Amino acid sequence: MSTTENAGYLTVWDDDGSSQLEAQDADLIEYTVDFTTGFKDIDGDGAGELLSFQPPDNDKRGLQVVDTSGGEATLEWRYGPDEPLKATFADVDDGSPGALVAYTTLGEVRAVDATGSELWTTDTDLSDAEATMIDVVGDDTTDIVLWTGSDVAIVDGASQDVTEFSIDSSIRSVTDYEQERLVVETEEAVTVIDLDGTALDSKSLQRQPSDIVTGDIDNDGTIEIIIGFSNELVAYRPNLAPEEPPNPLSDFDPAIHGFGFQNWSGEGEFNPPHNHETIAEDTFNTQFEQEWLPELKQNTSLPLPASIATQIADALYETLRQGPENVYSDGHCFGMCLAAQQYFENGVPDTLPAEISAAADIPRPTGEYADIGGEIDELHRSHALNSNTAVEMKQFLSPNSSQNETAYDAEKEIEAIRSAIKQNGTALIGIGSSPSTSPDDSYLHQLVGYNVEVEGESLESADTAYIDVYDPNYEADYYTTNSQRLEIDISQPTDMPLVNNDGKGYIFRYQRFALVGPRRTDFRGAVIFTSKLWGDYLENVLENILGGYMIIWANSPVRINATAPDGTQLAHPDEPVDEIPPSEIVYLSEAPAGDYEIEVEGIGTGDYMLNIKSSIKDGGQIDKQVIREITEDETQMLTATIPENPDEEGTISEGRGSELPTDPGEPTFRDVLGVIRAYNVDGRYNGVKVSFRDVLEVISAYNAE
Structure with missing residues (x-):
């Protein structure tokens, strides 16, 4: 069956195209309420009735039930006098058909039986609201959902209980989704909510839809939301899988x-x-x-x-x-x-x-x-x-x-x-x-x-x-x-x-x-x-457990010696290490910051590479390579400087970093002890081979203070 309505004219066709009803009566059909419920026989005469209304400026204002028997439209009864916001046929009295009516200015919902007599009235706090009629409570009766701004009221058609709540945004429309859930359209999104307003899933909107409906479009048992725009339809399947309780990942207790x-x-x-x-x-x-x-x-x-x-x-x-x-x-x-x-x-x-x-x-x-x-x-x-x-x-x-x-x-x-x-x-x-x-x-x-x-x-x-x-x-x-x-x-x-x-x-x-x-x-x-991790770990051990370190190693044709800033001679190992001869390795634990004098002696002619690696506890570090040419019996001097600042990188320079402190007032007591120790072991201090005369000059300069 299909219908056409135009300025008080109503035509109804059967499925085979034959005309069932042709009516022209502005008082009865100019403002038809709802065709979506079709025609419902509420008086048991075998013919369907339809709902219409007259606006407030009409002396016949109110909800009307129009009888369509005999192919004509006649008024069966009128309920009013107020203009209804929304009305629909529903089972409102022990399964008997009647009408549910929502009123926009009064915040009321009423039920009317098949004769037009009022069955009940329920108040809500929502005046000037919009409304839709759906079974949302889940008791197989038609319910009424009213909304204005961000406020919602749900009237249970069976019990007349009222549930009211608010959401975060202003509502444009409300659509049924499934029992105990609604679809609300706001400016920002289409959202599925439960009956206390809790958002269950949402899809953002970039533009305003022209219509929103719901249904199982692919027959898989899951309800989709179909959003209609001016030039396209978008089907959206909400993710409403129940949240699993926060069970542990394991049975360990x-x-x-x-x-x-x-x-x-x-x-x-x-x-x-x-x-x-x-x-x-x-x-x-x-x-x-x-x-x-x-x-x-x-x-x-x-x-x-x-x-x-x-x-x-x-x-x-x-x-x-x-x-x-x-x-x-x-x-x-x-x-x-x-x-x-x-x-x-x-x-x-x-x-x-x-x-x-x-x-x-x-x-x-x-x-x-x-x-x-x-x-x-x-x-x-x-x-x-x-x-x-x-x-x-x-x-x-x-x-x-x-x-x-x-x-x-x-x-x-x-x-x-x-x-x-x-x-x-x-x-x-x-x-x-x-x-x-x-x-x-x-x-x-x-x-x-x-x-x-x-x-x-x-x-x-x-x-x-x-x-x-x-x-x-x-x-x-x-x-x-x-x-x-x-x-x-x-x-x-x-x-x-x-x-x-x-x-x-x-x-x-x-x-x-x-x-x-x-x-x-x-x-x-x-x-x-x-x-990298093992190397980092080793450096950590050398720096913190051993109090810092300095290791210098080379390859032929040289042998090396080195002196720490305090005059301590770096040691040679007792035996080769990784096939490197002892004469080509020197090392020191608890190494201090300062200038390290490195003496490289040629035992042949050719290129050599010197590796210098050090990390000082609470101080700087150095990780350098030097490649030089050398001839047999030639001696070259280099200075490796380890800074005291832990954020600074050490440097390598040619020659000695410093000479012996022999200017009046220049030597410290540590310098005096250092040159004496170097002389006693036939060694060096500040990279200088110390003689007895050197000892006397340093002591004299210290006493001149």
Whole structure:
């Protein structure tokens, strides 16, 4: 059936084109309310009625029901006298057909039965509103949605309950989407909202649509929104998938998979049957020689004399054994975390009593559970001494020089931790303080992460990330009513991410976090332990543990000697290093800033290359190469200057940097001691071979002060 209306004329055709109704009556059909509901037989006479109205300036104003039986239009009844904003046929009285009417100036909604008698009236707070009639509440009755500005009122056609709310923008139109959801058009967007005004999904608008309808256009069971413009249609499928509750990425539960005892030290509450307070130096030296030293030599260009390697081993041993990063006597956090991961994945050892089903059931690491304590200690020791782990901890948790800060990326660490949790159920996390923020308070600690959340739509746009962790400093029972969560402020510069845990213990003590341990395959892949990181780590060790260094090496046909600013002669190694003869290498630990006099003696004729590398603790550095020609028995002098300012790069110059201080008042007491020491060992001071006469002149100049 189709209809045509024009200035009081109404024609109705059947589907075969035959005329069913031709009417001309301005009083009845000039203002037809709604054809979308078709004709509805509300009086049971077998013929359909339609709705129309007369405007307020007409003495017949109000809602009209027009009978169309017999092919003519006759008034069945009128309800008014006010002009309705919107009206529709609906089941309004126990399933009987009638009309629902909304009034624009009164903020009212009324229901009228099949005879024109009023059934009920409901007030809303919206005057001068617009309205639409749809079943949105979800009770299979027609409801009324009114709106004005940004305010919305929904009247339940069945119960007459009124729901009112506001949204953020002024509304242009409202369309039904599906039960308990609406589509609202504003100037900025088309948005799906629920019945309290909460936005569920939105599509931005660049121009105003001419119409908006909804429907399942591809028959896939999902309602699309069709937006009509003057020259195109846009079909938009809202993303209304229900939000999943914030479930962790893993089934790990610290109340179950954490240990029933807390982290302990060698002198704590427990007394495991092993010497945890220290470790034999030869054990460490063996691991250093077999694992650490080959890595260091393979990944750095520095020739490392045996004495320097020994100094590194000794210094590392003392640092690890006694320092603030003590991995032997300050606790078992590394081992407890690794063991908790293993027991979570594989179950507790079958040697335990049958009633022990999880780590939380193990009450202590001693007595009948001493084997657990021993396993934790072995895991702790072996991984803490692992060279790769040491580089991780130094580079990513407590870098000590500015050039190493760039190796750290907070966002990538979070992503690596999240990936590890997805793959394995947990991630071993190290946290540490950065000397740039805590220069006098350096700590390292290990945790087990089992969930990552970000504040925002994605990690890239988030300012804050959260990592739920098991901290072995708390026993499993603690986690039945409490939790530990790291709060990562990733809006900070990448060299200073801030780690908090909601005020429960860490606060500002730890500023760094990273994925550590044997499963760090890493977002950087194989490059995690490349030459650069190992080289940076070695320089960090030489600079901070050995108090700075200077290494100079050359190739034939020369031999070299060098003198430090205080007159100290740089040492030659006792044996070749990386096939470089001892005469072509000199080195010094605890090297000071200043001028280094370098004597190059030709033992043949040809080109030679001199490598000079130094980094001074709290001072500058130099990394230079010099290529020269030399003849046999020729001596050339160079001066390498290491600045005291750590932001400055050292320089190389020809000749001696300075002569002996022999002007009256020029020498210092250190100069006097330096020339005397050089004379006694037949050596040099300030690059000058010191004679007895030189000693007298320097002493005389000092006394002249």
